[in-house]
Amino acid sequence: MEYTSSxxxxxxxxxxxxxxxxxxxxxxxxxxxxxxxELYATxxxxxxxxxxxxxxxxxxxxxxxxxxxxxxxxDSMRNHSVxxxxxxxxxxxxxxxxxxxxxxxxVLGGVISPINGVGVNDIKISDLVKRVxxxxxxxxxxxxxxxxxxxxxxxxxxxxxxxxxVKVSAIARGVAIGDNIEYADExxxxxxxxxxxxxxxxxxx
Amino acid sequence: MEYTSSxxxxxxxxxxxxxxxxxxxxxxxxxxxxxxxELYATxxxxxxxxxxxxxxxxxxxxxxxxxxxxxxxxDSMRNHSVxxxxxxxxxxxxxxxxxxxxxxxxVLGGVISPINGVGVNDIKISDLVKRVxxxxxxxxxxxxxxxxxxxxxxxxxxxxxxxxxVKVSAIARGVAIGDNIEYADExxxxxxxxxxxxxxxxxxx
Numbered sequence: 255m256e257y258t259s260s261x262x263x264x265x266x267x268x269x270x271x272x273x274x275x276x277x278x279x280x281x282x283x284x285x286x287x288x289x290x291x292e293l294y295a296t297x298x299x300x301x302x303x304x305x306x307x308x309x310x311x312x313x314x315x316x317x318x319x320x321x322x323x324x325x326x327x328x329d330s331m332r333n334h335s336v337x338x339x340x341x342x343x344x345x346x347x348x349x350x351x352x353x354x355x356x357x358x359x360x361v362l363g364g365v366i367s368p369i370n371g372v373g374v375n376d377i378k379i380s381d382l383v384k385r386v387x388x389x390x391x392x393x394x395x396x397x398x399x400x401x402x403x404x405x406x407x408x409x410x411x412x413x414x415x416x417x418x419x420v421k422v423s424a425i426a427r428g429v430a431i432g433d434n435i436e437y438a439d440e441x442x443x444x445x446x447x448x449x450x451x452x453x454x455x456x457x458x459x
Numbered sequence: 460m461e462y463t464s465s466x467x468x469x470x471x472x473x474x475x476x477x478x479x480x481x482x483x484x485x486x487x488x489x490x491x492x493x494x495x496x497e498l499y500a501t502x503x504x505x506x507x508x509x510x511x512x513x514x515x516x517x518x519x520x521x522x523x524x525x526x527x528x529x530x531x532x533x534d535s536m537r538n539h540s541v542x543x544x545x546x547x548x549x550x551x552x553x554x555x556x557x558x559x560x561x562x563x564x565x566v567l568g569g570v571i572s573p574i575n576g577v578g579v580n581d582i583k584i585s586d587l588v589k590r591v592x593x594x595x596x597x598x599x600x601x602x603x604x605x606x607x608x609x610x611x612x613x614x615x616x617x618x619x620x621x622x623x624x625v626k627v628s629a630i631a632r633g634v635a636i637g638d639n640i641e642y643a644d645e646x647x648x649x650x651x652x653x654x655x656x657x658x659x660x661x662x663x664x
Contacts, residue, residue, distance in 0.1 A: 265506040295511035299504040306500035
């Protein structure tokens with residue numbers, strides 16, 4: 255496509271770098287911004303700048319935060335002896351949205367993936383081990399993806415913590431609530447049969 | 460969803476105002492920006508700001524431009540006596556991409572739509588009439604959408620130009636090249652039969 259304005263072309267090029275955004279969508283964004291009043295463009299641009307300059311990572315759990323310690327880590331009502339290990343902050347948000355978890359988190363910022371050049375030292379594993387050893391932690395809940403990379407990371411963390419007293423668990427996998435059993439994939443269905451639970455246990459809480 | 464950072468939340472709120480972007484996609488954008496180096500956020504933010512502050516509208520055709528007159532209007536090789544009337548600059552880009560049109564454009568910036576509060580004076584119709592009357596224009600090609608609003612606008616422009624010498628035409632509508640005739644909608648197929656052309660004319664160019 256040919257643009258009659260280099261300013262427009264530049265904006266389209268930059269916005270087309272966002273994930274899942276092609277040049278056509280980027281053009282749609284640009285024309286939308288042009289139609290709004292100038293305040294919107296200013297607010298949008300400033301919020302993006304601030305995102306990069308003002309945001310901090312929680313010193314305790316590596317979650318995104320406005321302050322040195324995130325709202326979850328600085329909440330004394332939460333159980334600091336249980337740490338849920340997740341890949342990224344979207345996982346934190348998803349678990350928080352359930353309202354079922356009262357412990358704290360540890361955001362790795364990725365999973366071990368040699369093919370993508372992500373090694374053991376590129377994610378926050380040593381921080382996790384240090385945190386476990388220096389604090390009074392009872393349990394680590396691994397909530398990493400069930401991909402080869404996620405499983406590798408889970409196994410690695412489990413091995414590092416073998417010589418500590420900490421209990422290492424992983425979130426339950428099984429057929430999702432509301433899903434038809436006939437459509438569940440074999441691996442999931444297989445695992446949910448092997449890991450079956452006493453019926454009364456499910457409703458005890 | 461609950462955010463542990465107000466800076467993040469603010470960025471997500473602003474980006475979720477873009478067309479077709481929900482809060483989940485906006486969050487994906489924000490986390491992507493955080494993963495890139497700081498230069499990207501700066502470039503993106505500046506390109507958005509510049510979009511609103513530096514862009515101009517061509518004084519002749521209302522197309523987006525970096526200067527007072529757009530590259531098409533200031534091109535002396537183009538035929539300035541033929542004006543193609545379009546709704547927005549995306550239409551200009553689409554027609555330019557065909558490489559088949561050597562005239563100039565007039566961007567209305569919308570179509571008459573009382574239901575959306577767009578009246579005759581909200582789009583650049585009077586500028587078009589003035590342009591036609593003050594310049595040596597032979598033909599106006601209407602390339603507006605075939606919606607009720609687009610047709611209304613086309614009829615209105617045609618009526619305003621009835622007392623001038625200018626020839627008013629509209630782009631051909633018909634079954635798209637490559638499309639199966641059996642799947643074409645009735646209106647399109649009907650129109651393409653009524654507006655059939657001598658076979659030799661189609662390949663004469």
